[in-house]
Structures are given as C-alpha cells and as structure tokens.
Amino acid sequence: MVCLVKSLSSVQKPVAAVVLSLVSGVFIAAFSVVWCFWLVAQWDVGWMGGMMHEWEERMHMWTLSGIAYTMNMLGVIFGTIIVLAALMLYVNPKQHELWGALIIVFSATSVLSCMGGVGIGLILGVIGGILAIIYEPEQKKQA
Numbered sequence: 564m565v566c567l568v569k570s571l572s573s574v575q576k577p578v579a580a581v582v583l584s585l586v587s588g589v590f591i592a593a594f595s596v597v598w599c600f601w602l603v604a605q606w607d608v609g610w611m612g613g614m615m616h617e618w619e620e621r622m623h624m625w626t627l628s629g630i631a632y633t634m635n636m637l638g639v640i641f642g643t644i645i646v647l648a649a650l651m652l653y654v655n656p657k658q659h660e661l662w663g664a665l666i667i668v669f670s671a672t673s674v675l676s677c678m679g680g681v682g683i684g685l686i687l688g689v690i691g692g693i694l695a696i697i698y699e700p701e702q703k704k705q706a
Contacts, residue, residue, distance in 0.1 A: 576656055577698040583691030584649035584666045590680035590687065591673045592642025598677050599635040638676030641669045645688055652695050663695030 645666055652662035670679065670688025679685025 575701040576653055577659060577695055578653075580659075580663065580666075580691045580694035580698060581649050581653045583687045583694065584652065585646055587666070587670055587680065587684045587686075587688035587691055588642045588645030588647075588649060590642070590684035591645060591670070591677060592639045592680075594680045594684065595635045595638025595642065595677040598638070599632060602631050602635075634676045636676075638673055638680075641673045641676060642680070642684070644669045645673075645684075649691070656698070656700060659695050659698045663692040663698075665692075666695060667692030 648662045648665040648669070652659060652666075655662075666688055670685050670692060673679045673688070674685060677684075679688075
C-alpha cells in the first residue's frame with residue numbers, strides 16, 4: 564500500500580493544463596446558462612414594444628422554439644465534457660494526448676453554443692489542451 568501511494572505521488576501531473584482546462588469548462592458551461600437566462604429575461608422585458616410588436620412575436624417564437632435553448636444546452640454539455648476531460652487528465656496523465664485533444668475539440672465547438680464562453684473559455688481551453696498534448700512526464704525526460 565505504501566509503495567502504491569509513493570508511486571502515485573511520484574508521478575508528475577500537468578497541473579497548468581488541468582487548471583486552464585477546468586476554468587475553460589466552467590466558463591463555457593456557466594456562460595451557456597447565463598445566456599439562456601438572458602434570452603428568457605430579454606424577451607419578457609419586451610424590448611421591441613410599440614411599432615415593432617409584430618416582429619417581437621415572430622422573433623420570440625423563433626428564438627424560444629428550441630434553437631437557442633438547444634445551442635445553450637450544447638454549451639453546458641461541452642463545458643461538462645471539458646471539465647471531465649481535465650479531471651481525467653489529472654487522474655491519468657499517461658493519456659495526455661487523448662484528453663488534450665478532447666479539450667481542444669470541445670473548446671473549439673463551444674463557439675456554436677455560447678461563443679466559447681465569451682471567448683475566454685475558448686482561449687483557455689485551447690491553451691490548456693495544447694499544454695496537455697505537449698506535456699512530457701518527468702519519467703520520460705530522465706529515460
């Protein structure tokens with residue numbers, strides 16, 4: 564048991580890649596939820612009153628018919644996948660290329676949902692994924 568704990572503690576972890584990816588996933592998921600609530604609040608305020616009332620009804624039907632909510636739910640799903648990939652990167656750093664590639668792919672596709680967490684999640688995710696892919700464990704360097 565002591566040998567197992569010692570071997571786990573001696574494995575180097577890609578901490579910078581994990582932290583950047585975690586923050587990226589949280590930004591993407593959080594801004595997707597905020598964007599979804601903003602859509603509901605914006606339409607309830609009635610910002611297109613007066614002469615634009617007819618357009619308000621049509622745009623309300625289009626926006627809330629499922630397209631915007633589906634895209635925002637995709638943002639929450641993509642953010643969750645990025646967080647899970649970052650946690651798996653920390654738990655299993657030997658497969659750093661796989662987790663880094665997943666982080667980059669889902670960070671890039673999050674542009675479709677919430678603009679990549681207002682761009683912050685996208686940038687942090689791509690940087691975190693690149694750091695995960697180019698990560699070299701200390702044991703490989705010594706060998």
